[in-house]
Amino acid sequence: MSPVSEETYGKITPNLDRVMSAKRKGKSKVTIFPDWCKGCGICAAFCPAKVMELNDQGKAVVVREEECINCGFCELHCPDFAIMVQPKVDDEIPARRDLLNKDEDLVAGENEESIKEKG
Numbered sequence: 001m002s003p004v005s006e007e008t009y010g011k012i013t014p015n016l017d018r019v020m021s022a023k024r025k026g027k028s029k030v031t032i033f034p035d036w037c038k039g040c041g042i043c044a045a046f047c048p049a050k051v052m053e054l055n056d057q058g059k060a061v062v063v064r065e066e067e068c069i070n071c072g073f074c075e076l077h078c079p080d081f082a083i084m085v086q087p088k089v090d091d092e093i094p095a096r097r098d099l100l101n102k103d104e105d106l107v108a109g110e111n112e113e114s115i116k117e118k119g
Contacts, residue, residue, distance in 0.1 A: 025049075028070040029088050030062045036082035043074035043083055 030051060032043075039058035044050075049067040052060045052074065060082070074083045 024069045026066045026068070027088055028065070028068040029086050030065050030068055030074070031084045031086070032060050032062060033082045033084075034059050034061075036080045038080050038082075040079060042077050042079070046073055046077070048073070 032052070037059045039054060039060065041054055041060070043060050044052045044054055048071060049064070049069050051062060051064050051068045053063050055061045068085070070085060070087075072085055075085045
């Protein structure tokens, strides 16, 4: 297999970045804890999707959450640990939680029965 030439690589990578970020866009929930934020502005300055801005009090606020590509830069570089990026909960996840809860109920029921037998 021959290596990819620089010319071909240059043609592929800009599109690849755009496609990859489009796949992740809108799938994250960004939470900023205003009491912890000291307003350094690192998150707003370096966010590639410009999801955050500083408000009139100098604190970071989420202004375009739907543009978040879940790169994690803001969360990892916040010196105050004031930012949390999590996946959004979709319709499929609650159904799975219901299944997990049923399994937990079964385990709890078995434990209760075994305690009654011993008791």
